[in-house]
Amino acid sequence: MMGAEPAFPNFNPLGIEEWLGELAAGFAMTVYLYFVALIGGFVLGLGLALARQYGGRVLSRIATAYIEVIRGTPLLAQLFLIYFVPYSLNAWFTPDGPPLLDVTWSVRIFGVTVLNHAIFSTLLSLGLNSAAYQAEYMRGAMASIGSGQMLAAQSLGFTKRETLRYIIIPQSFRRMIPSWSNEASYLPKYTVVATFVAVEDLFGMAKLIVSRTFLALQTYVFVGALYLALISVIAKALDVIYERTKIPGL
Amino acid sequence: MSDAVLRVENIWKSFGELEVLKGISFDVAESEVKVIFGPSGSGKSTLLRCINYLDPPDKGDVYLRGVRLGDPDTDINKVRARIGMVFQHFNLFTHLKAIDNVAIGPQKVLGLSKEEARERAMDALRHVKMEKWAEHYPAQLSGGQQQRVGIARALAMSPDVILFDEPTSALDPELIGEVLQVMLDLAQEGTTMIVVTHEMGFAKSVADEMIFIDKGVIVERGTPHHFFTSPESERAQQFLHKLEELYGQSEEKRNTLVDRDA
Amino acid sequence: MPTILWILLVRGVPDALQITFFGLAMGFGIGLILALMRVYGTEEMGWVAEAYEKVLRGIPVLVLIYIFTFGASSIFWFVDPIQRPIVGAYVALGIRSGAYQSQIFRGAILSVSEGQVIAARALGMTGFQTQIYIVLPQAFRIALPGWSNEYAVVIKDSSFASDVGVFEILKVVQNVTANHPELWLPSMGIVTLIYFVFTYPVTRYFGKKQKGAVGEFGREVIWA
Numbered sequence: 224m225m226g227a228e229p230a231f232p233n234f235n236p237l238g239i240e241e242w243l244g245e246l247a248a249g250f251a252m253t254v255y256l257y258f259v260a261l262i263g264g265f266v267l268g269l270g271l272a273l274a275r276q277y278g279g280r281v282l283s284r285i286a287t288a289y290i291e292v293i294r295g296t297p298l299l300a301q302l303f304l305i306y307f308v309p310y311s312l313n314a315w316f317t318p319d320g321p322p323l324l325d326v327t328w329s330v331r332i333f334g335v336t337v338l339n340h341a342i343f344s345t346l347l348s349l350g351l352n353s354a355a356y357q358a359e360y361m362r363g364a365m366a367s368i369g370s371g372q373m374l375a376a377q378s379l380g381f382t383k384r385e386t387l388r389y390i391i392i393p394q395s396f397r398r399m400i401p402s403w404s405n406e407a408s409y410l411p412k413y414t415v416v417a418t419f420v421a422v423e424d425l426f427g428m429a430k431l432i433v434s435r436t437f438l439a440l441q442t443y444v445f446v447g448a449l450y451l452a453l454i455s456v457i458a459k460a461l462d463v464i465y466e467r468t469k470i471p472g473l
Numbered sequence: 474m475s476d477a478v479l480r481v482e483n484i485w486k487s488f489g490e491l492e493v494l495k496g497i498s499f500d501v502a503e504s505e506v507k508v509i510f511g512p513s514g515s516g517k518s519t520l521l522r523c524i525n526y527l528d529p530p531d532k533g534d535v536y537l538r539g540v541r542l543g544d545p546d547t548d549i550n551k552v553r554a555r556i557g558m559v560f561q562h563f564n565l566f567t568h569l570k571a572i573d574n575v576a577i578g579p580q581k582v583l584g585l586s587k588e589e590a591r592e593r594a595m596d597a598l599r600h601v602k603m604e605k606w607a608e609h610y611p612a613q614l615s616g617g618q619q620q621r622v623g624i625a626r627a628l629a630m631s632p633d634v635i636l637f638d639e640p641t642s643a644l645d646p647e648l649i650g651e652v653l654q655v656m657l658d659l660a661q662e663g664t665t666m667i668v669v670t671h672e673m674g675f676a677k678s679v680a681d682e683m684i685f686i687d688k689g690v691i692v693e694r695g696t697p698h699h700f701f702t703s704p705e706s707e708r709a710q711q712f713l714h715k716l717e718e719l720y721g722q723s724e725e726k727r728n729t730l731v732d733r734d735a
Numbered sequence: 736m737p738t739i740l741w742i743l744l745v746r747g748v749p750d751a752l753q754i755t756f757f758g759l760a761m762g763f764g765i766g767l768i769l770a771l772m773r774v775y776g777t778e779e780m781g782w783v784a785e786a787y788e789k790v791l792r793g794i795p796v797l798v799l800i801y802i803f804t805f806g807a808s809s810i811f812w813f814v815d816p817i818q819r820p821i822v823g824a825y826v827a828l829g830i831r832s833g834a835y836q837s838q839i840f841r842g843a844i845l846s847v848s849e850g851q852v853i854a855a856r857a858l859g860m861t862g863f864q865t866q867i868y869i870v871l872p873q874a875f876r877i878a879l880p881g882w883s884n885e886y887a888v889v890i891k892d893s894s895f896a897s898d899v900g901v902f903e904i905l906k907v908v909q910n911v912t913a914n915h916p917e918l919w920l921p922s923m924g925i926v927t928l929i930y931f932v933f934t935y936p937v938t939r940y941f942g943k944k945q946k947g948a949v950g951e952f953g954r955e956v957i958w959a
Contacts, residue, residue, distance in 0.1 A: 295934040296927045297891040299905060304923045311920040412795040419898070426798060433805070440806035443798055451793035527856055554859030564854035568873045578858040581868060623854075630858065 242432045249428030250449065255337070256414040256424060259346050261407060264353030269392075271358035276365045277387065286358070293355035301352055302416050306344040341420040349413065356406050364399035365391060400465045408458040411450060425449060478503055478538060478665050479556075479634050484523055485532035486516070493519045494530070495689040501634060504663040508676040508697075511686040512712060517669045518561075520686070521636045524667070525556045538633060554582050557627030557635035561643050563619040565611040565626075572598065572607035575626045583630065590629075597625035601655050617648030621655055628659075635659075637668040673716055677701060685709045747904035748929060754901060755890045757825050762832025762885070769833065770840035775862075784837065791834035796892045799827040804899045824896040832889055839881035843874040883941035887934040894930075904929060 274286035293301070309324040317323045329339035336342070368391060376386040417424045423431075429446040433439050477500040486494040493516040501507055509517055522528040524535055526542050526549055535542045542552055566574050576594035579585045585593065598604045601621040611619050620640060627635050637656065641649045653675055660666060660679035670676070676683055677697045685693045685706070693706045704710050769784040776784070791799075804823030847870050855865040897906035908922050 291935060292927075292931060295887065295931040295938070297894040297905075297930055299894045299897075300923060300927050300930060303905070304920070304927065307919040307923065311918075314915075314919075409792070412793075415795040415797045418797070426795065429798075430801075440802065443802045443806045447794040447798045447802065450795055450798065451790060454793045455789075525857060527853060550859045550861050552859075553857055556857075558854070558857040560850060560854060562850055564848075564850035566851055566854070566869055567848075568869075568876070577868060578860075581864055582859040626854075626858070 242428075242436075245428045245431065246425065246446075246449075249423060249425035250453075252417075252423055252427075253411060253414050253425040254453070256342075256345060256349065256417060256422075257411045260349035260353050260414070261410055263346070263350035264357050264410075267350065267354035268357030268361055271354060272361035272365060272395075273387065275358065276362050277383070290355045290358055293352055294359075298348065298352050298413055299416055299419060302344060302348040302419065305348045306341065306420050309340070341417075341422050344420060345414075345417045345422055349410075349416070352413070353406065353410055357403060360399045360402040360406060361395060363402065364395040367398060368394055397468060400461065400468075404458065404461040404465070407461060408454050411453050411457070476503060477501060477536075478505075479524070479667070480536040481520075481524060481533075482536070483533040484520065484530045484535070486519055486523055486528065486530050493689055494523065497533075497686070497689075497691060499684060499691070499694070501665060501667060504665055505681045506660045506665075506679050507667045508680040508683045509667065509669045509686060510671060510673075510676070510683065510712075511692075515686045516689045517686055518638050521558070521638050521667070521669060524636060525553050525558060527553075550582070554578070554630055555633045557630055557632035559620070559623050559627055559635065559637045559640050561639040563611070563616070563623045563643075565619055565622060567611050570608050570610055571603060571614070571622045571625075574611070574622055575629045578626060578630050593629050594625070597629040598622070600628055601625045615648060616644045617651045620644065620652045624652075624655055624659075634665040634667065637666060637670065639669050639671075641670065641672060671716060673701075673713075685712070687712070742907060744929075747907035750901065751890065751893050751904050752933075754825055754828065754893045754896055755886070758828030758832050758889045758893070759886060761826070761829025762834075762836045762889070765830060765833025766836025766838075766840055769837035770844060773837070773841050774844050788834045788837055791831050796827065796831060797895045797898065799831055800824045800895060800899055803827045820899045821896075821901050824899050824901050828889060828892060828896070831892075832885060835885050835888070836882070839878050839885065840874065842881070843878035844870060846877050847873045879941045883938050887938050890933055891930065 271286045271290060274282045275290070276283070278286065309322075309326050313322040313324055313326075326340045329336050331337065372390055372394075373386055376390050377383070381389070414424055415426045418427045418430065421427070425446060429442050433442050436442070479501040481497060481499050481501075484494050484497040485492075497516075497520060499507070509520070511517055519528060523530045526535065529543065537552055537555060540547060540552060542549065565571075566577070569577065572591065572594050575597050576587075576590040579593050580587060580590035583590075595604060595607065598607055601624050603618060603621050603625060606614060606618060606622075611622070614622065624635075624640075640656065641652050644652065649672075653672060656666070656668070656675065657679055668675070668680075680697050682694060683697055683700050684691055685700070685704075685708070687708050693700075693704065693709045695704075700709065700713065704713060769787060772780040772784040800823065803826050804820040851869055852865055855869045856862075860868070893901075894905050897904075897909070900906070904926050908919075908926055
C-alpha cells in the first residue's frame with residue numbers, strides 16, 4: 224500500500240516490519256483526516272475570506288474575530304473544547320443516571336470505523352482551525368488584486384456577486400497557491416492531535432508499537448520520516464501544479 | 474612611482490564570459506580631478522569598484538601612494554578607509570541618523586572616540602551644508618540631501634582620494650545642482666577626485682583630465698578643452714554629440730552656474 | 736470555579752511561559768547561526784542548514800517531543816531521569832523553533848540592501864563590523880513581525896508538552912477536572928482565553944502591518 228519503504232540498515236528489521244499493517248492503517252487514517260480537514264477548511268475559509276474582504280462591516284468583523292481567536296489559541300485546546308462538549312453536558316444535566324448524549328456511536332464501512340465521536344471532533348476542530356489559516360491566505364490574494372478590476376467589472380454591468388465569481392475568485396485561487404501551499408503541505412503535521420482523543424492515526428500507531436516493542440527511537444524517527452515524506456510529496460505536487468498553471472504576469 | 478596618489482596599472486576584469494575591463498591604466502596626482510565618462514556598460518562603475526578592491530581585478534594592480542592593494546600583506550580595510558566612495562544610489566545606512574552615518578566610519582574604522590567622531594562628522598556635514606539635518610534619518614531627506622550626507626560620510630574619513638560613481642544620475646533634475654555645487658567646491662579646495670559622470674558642465678569646469686572609456690578600454694584621454702573643441706576618436710565624437718543633443722539647453726543653464734568662478 | 740482559575744494562573748501559566756521562553760531562546764541561537772550559514776556560508780553549509788530546516792519543519796512537534804523524551808532520553812545523561820521528559824520537551828521545541836527562526840532571519844538579512852553593505856565595506860569596515868553595526872540591527876527590526884508570529888506558534892505548541900508531563904496549562908486543567916468533568920467546558924473556555932490574551936496583543940502589535948492587520952502569517956512562516 225505504501226510503495227517503497229525507506230531502508231534503515233541499522234534498525235532491527237524484525238522490530239518494525241511486523242507492524243507494517245498497523246502503520247499502513249494509521250497512515251491511511253492520517254491522510255483521511257488531512258484531506259477532509261483541508262477541504263472542509265477550504266470551503267469555510269473561502270467564506271471567511273469573502274466575508275472579511277467584501278462583506279459588510281458586521282460580517283467582516285465577525286469573520287475577523289473568528290480568525291483571530293482561532294489563530295491565537297492552540298489547536299489542542301480547540302479539539303478538547305469540541306470533544307468534551309457532550310461529556311460536559313452529560314455531567315451537568317444527568318450526573319447520576321443514563322447520559323443525555325451518546326458518545327459511543329460509530330460509522331463503519333467494510334468493518335473500518337470511519338466516523339465516531341473522537342474522529343468527528345478531530346475533523347471538526349482541524350477543519351475549523353485550518354479554515355482560519357486558509358482564509359488569511361485567500362484574503363491576501365484577494366487584496367492583491369487591484370480594486371481597479373472590481374471597478375472595471377462593475378462599470379461593465381457586473382453585479383458584485385458576479386464580479387467575485389468570474390473575476391476575483393478565479394484570480395485569487397491562482398495567486399494564493401504559493402502561500403496556501405504552505406498550509407496544505409503542513410496540515411498533515413497537525414493531524415497528530417487526534418492521538419489526544421485516542422484516534423488511531425499514524426502517530427497513535429507509533430505509540431502502540433512502542434508500547435509493545437519498546438523500540439522508541441527507531442519507531443518515532445521512522446514515523447517522523449513518514450510525515451516528512453508525506454509533506455514533501457504534497458509540497459512537490461503543489462509546486463508542479465503551480466508551474467503548470469502559470470499565466471504571465473500573475 | 475612619481476608623486477601619484479593613485480596608480481591604476483593594466484586592470485583587467487571579467488564577469489564569467491564577459492570581459493568588462495581590458496587593460497585600463499592611469500595615474501591620479503595630488504589634487505587632481507579626473508572625470509571618466511563613456512556609454513553605459515563600458516565598465517566605468519566596475520572600474521571604481523576595482524580601485525578599492527570591492528571587486529578585485531583579475532589582472533593588474535592598484536597602488537595607493539605606493540601601497541599595492543593586491544598584496545596579501547596589505548590590510549585592505551585600512552586602505553579602503555583612505556579611499557572615499559560616493560554611490561549613485563547613496564547607500565546611506567537607513568537605521569542611522571545623518572550624523573551617525575557620517576560618524577560611524579571615523580569611530581569604528583579609524584578608532585576615534587565617540588566625541589571626536591561626532592565632531593568630525595559635524596564638520597563634514599557643515600562642509601556639505603547639511604549640519605541642520607544632522608538628527609534626521611535618511612528616509613526623511615530628499616535625494617540631493619542624502620547624497621550630500623553620502624559625500625560628508627566620505628569626507629569625514631579624510632581620504633587620500635574620493636571616488637564618485639555617477640553621483641547625480643539617480644537624482645531628480647532640480648536636486649542635481651546642489652550636489653554638483655558641493656563637488657565643485659571640493660574640487661576647488663584641492664580634493665583629489667575621480668568622478669564617473671555624464672555631467673559635462675562639471676567636467677568642463679573643474680576636470681584636469683578626462684578619460685573616455687568604451688567597451689572596457691580607454692579610447693581617448695585629454696583635457697576638457699581637448700574634448701570639447703577637437704576630440705580625435707570617432708566614438709568620442711559620437712558620444713559627446715549625443716550628450717549635447719540630449720542635454721542641449723539645460724547644459725547652457727548649468728554652465729552659467731558652473732562657470733561662475735572658472 | 737475561582738479556585739481552578741487561580742490554580743491555572745499560578746501553576747500553568749508560568750510553566751507555559753517558561754517553556755515558551757526557553758524554546759524561543761534556543762531557537763534564536765540556532766536560527767541565527769543557520770541563517771548566517773545560509774547567507775554567508777559556503778555552499779555546503781547552506782545545504783546543511785537547508786536540510787535542517789526541511790526536516791525539522793516536516794515532523795510534527797509532538798513526534799519531535801516524543802523522540803527526545805522517550806526515544807533519546809539517554810542523550811540527556813547528565814540530567815536526573817525524572818526531569819528528562821521535561822528537558823526533552825524543551826529541547827524539541829527549541830530545535831524546531833530554530834528551523835523557523837532561521838527562515839525569518841535569513842529573509843530579514845537579505846532585505847537589508849546590498850548597497851549599504853558595499854558602502855560599509857568601502858568605508859573600511861570589516862565583514863564582522865558590517866554585520867554588527869549595519870546589517871543585523873536592521874535585520875532584527877525587519878524580523879519582528881515574523882518573530883512575533885513564531886512566539887505565538889511556540890506558546891501554542893507548548894500545549895503539546897502536556898502530553899509528556901510538563902505542567903503547563905492544559906495539564907493542569909486535565910488534573911483538576913479529572914474529578915469534575917462538568918467543569919471541562921468552562922475551564923477550557925478560560926484556558927482558551929488565557930492563550931488568546933498571551934498571543935493576540937503581541938502579534939497585533941508587532942505583526943506585519945497590512946491592510947486590516949492579521950497579515951499573511953500562517954502556522955508556517957512564509958519567508959524566502
